[in-house]
Amino acid sequence: MPHYVSAEGAQNLQFYKYSCTDKSLLVKYVFSHFWSWLIEYIPRWVAPNLLTLLGLGSMVCAFLTMYLYCPDGMGIAPRWVYVAQAVWIFLYQALDNLDGKQARRTGSSSALGELFDHGADAFTVAIFAFVLGTTFQFGPVLTFSFGILLMATFFLAHWESHFTGILLLRALANPVESQCVLMLLMLLTAAFGPRMWLSVVSLPIVGPVTLSSAWFGMLILSFLGNLYDNVSTTMQNLRSRSMDTEQAMSAFAPFAIFAAVALLWAESSGALLFEHTVLFLFTFGMAFAHLQIRLLLSGILKEHWKTYYSCLTPLIIGCMNSVLARVGGPEILSEHTVLVLVFVVILVHDCFLVWHVVRELSGVLGIRVFRITPSLPSDLSPKNVPRNAGAPAAIDTRGGL
Secondary structure, rough: OOHHHHHHHHHHHOOOOOOOEOOHHHHHHHHHHHHHHHHOOOOOOOOHHHHHHHHHHHHHHHHHHHHHHHOOOOOOOOHHHHHHHHHHHHHHHHHHHHHHHHHHOOOOHHHHHHHHHHHHHHHHHHHHHHHHHHHHHHHHHHHHHHHHHHHHHHHHHHHHHHHHHOOEEOOOHHHHHHHHHHHHHHHHHHHHHHHHHEEEEEOOEEEEEEEHHHHHHHHHHHHHHHHHHHHHHHHHHHOOOOOOHHHHHOOOOOOOOHHHHHHHHHHHOHHHHHOOHHHHHHHHHHHHHHHHHHHHHHOOOOOOOOOOOOOOHHHHHHHHHHHHOOOOOOOOOOOOHHHHHHHHHHHHHHHHHHHHHHHHHHHHOOOOOOOOOOOOOHOOOOOOOOOOOOOOOOOOOOOOO
């Protein structure tokens, strides 16, 4: 059995400190007060990771609600479904922020909690892409492209955090603001019907386009702005500390490989993307979650990012199968069969990764995943002592739930 937490990484955990700067105006003036009020109704025995898991569960419910009526990622759902989507996103937003407050409130903050939180967020990216792509009537190609854009945005934020030491949530490109906009758009869709996104609008220079296409264009411009901001901020930070910028740029390699395979497979898939849009999207969504968890874990353990991770191998095999099919190569298995196999392999790989990483980290830190560890004495409060202070350098995989 491979170990994901090395002895050196276990030692580095003692010096790890999570740092996040949230410049959201809505959080500052509205939601921080709301969440502070709401957290008082959550019993102190509720583990923060349980809130994180419930937040992920709310997005699974969002997926199932939409999938029930639009299993192919296209079509029109009853209007109440879009109201339900707004509710699910609201619950996810609240729980995604309450887990951190609960951790600080109970003195149970830990590196495992951060990984659990952001790892769960990574699993929701494909769900958001499916739900929003279906609502906005994007169609298979734009829905998949939207998913890759969301994954790239998520990756860039944590790439910047890995090299600057701070997860910077900007005032405009902020998860809370974005989620509020999405909730509003869901309610507008429920009020006017999803066909509103097929309405034609005339834009300067571009000319007449559907409202759906116009919205997708705005998302691309937003991504390009984020890309410039993330890269420029990271480069300036590294130069100010006289650090090598080449290592930061080379860290793009795993996601660059992932994105290249995604685009090549989508381009060469023929009818596969159109006939199995959801399976295609979630295959890459599960692989992205795996990749992101590995990158997050490396950051927590203060280890360098690798150029290549094993979750990319099934994607490359599936992609090459479709490429060979397009050029008239031998077909041992159908493209759909290969896609299903790739999805299953990645899903099993994800389960294996999550199970072992959680057990190893909880063992090293000496904490439970879904139980509150008893508080330290007042003179050894979590503010003054790392949660894993005194933890053995050797890996103990007996950590429990």
